[in-house]
Amino acid sequence: MFLEVDQVCIRYPRTPAPAVDAVSLQLQPGQLGVLLGPSGSGKTSLLRAIAGLEQPQSGSIRLDGRLLDGPGLRIPAEERRIGMVFQDFALFPHLDIATNVGFGLRGMARAQRTAVVGDMLALVGLPDAHKKFPHQLSGGQQQRIALARALAPQPRLLLLDEPFSSLDVELRERLAHDVRDILKRTHTTALMVTHDQMEAFAVGDVVGVMQHGRLEQWDTPYSLYHRPATRFVADFIGHGVLMQGRLRRSGTDGGVEVETAAGLLRYQDDPSANPPGSTGMETANAIAPGPAAIDVLLRADDVMHDDASPFKAQVLRKSFRGAEFLYTLQLENGQQLLSLVPSHHDHGIGEWIGIRLDVRHLVAFPAGA
Missing domain, CATH: 3.40.50.300 (P-loop containing nucleotide triphosphate hydrolases)
Incomplete structure (x- = not known):
């Protein structure tokens, strides 16, 4: 060095x-x-x-x-x-x-x-x-x-x-x-x-x-x-929120499922079984085996606008950035999310839009830590 x-x-x-x-x-x-x-x-x-x-x-x-x-x-x-x-x-x-x-x-x-x-x-x-x-x-x-x-x-x-x-x-x-x-x-x-x-x-x-x-x-x-590596880094870097979820082991293959108010996330410990660019389950802190309450990091680019999705969110705020909007959204349970969407997806404040999660790196912390 x-x-x-x-x-x-x-x-x-x-x-x-x-x-x-x-x-x-x-x-x-x-x-x-x-x-x-x-x-x-x-x-x-x-x-x-x-x-x-x-x-x-x-x-x-x-x-x-x-x-x-x-x-x-x-x-x-x-x-x-x-x-x-x-x-x-x-x-x-x-x-x-x-x-x-x-x-x-x-x-x-x-x-x-x-x-x-x-x-x-x-x-x-x-x-x-x-x-x-x-x-x-x-x-x-x-x-x-x-x-x-x-x-x-x-x-x-x-x-x-x-x-x-x-x-x-x-x-x-x-x-x-x-x-x-x-x-x-x-x-x-x-x-x-x-x-x-x-x-x-x-x-x-x-x-x-x-x-x-x-x-x-x-x-x-x-x-x-x-x-x-820590909640502070997760919060300080980039745009994102920590969303409550429930972590469950999904079988003997080492996979996991995370239940959230915006959909179910599934991951395999085998990187080849995950979407391109993913490295599987990555927990910043140790999560106990079995069902566990966790906080999942969702970046603004993890939350996709999808009108066909059954999960809806209301537009609370919007920030125009030229090629894209940064939306602040709220689910029916009050949970807020951030989402980056192309600027031709121009929705009004108060409008309900469909969203889906496309999370390639699952980063989780013990709930409320």
């Missing part, structure tokens, strides 16, 4: 709960990781500890096999060769772009520094920006320059702290994809902090969800969405 964080704890004076509580994670060379979570979950504190700007009270941090923080040892931030990109860009307003990008290259021969600056500006798509000043660039262009400046000294690890938070939504999503492409082209290992799921999924090979200083899950974006 390239980056290894092992059981790191960070506490601040006069704060009873730890800001970072026994967090462990790993990144392979060239891998892009993202820390995702609500404000105050410990993401930035952990990032600053890796950079050497915060000192953990316990645990260890290693980079490419070298111990940076551990019992009796702390390598200063300036000796770690770790680059950082901040949310406010942190460009020098009185210096032109070439000087900003080359700021970390002092001590390098002038011709070599000029060549590196040119390469970095070309890499971020601003090859002619040398003589401009930061105020002459848009927010997205300034963020590209901040990235170029961080990459110019060829850091061993790049850390990004909410790098797109000051930009408008459309620009943030586009720039997130561009940043991922740039980091992949340069084979840069990076760790980013964000509270925005779309940014996390656009950038990250692996994403960690944090809450109250703890790392709830460190996994691929696909697994976070379809196989959340």
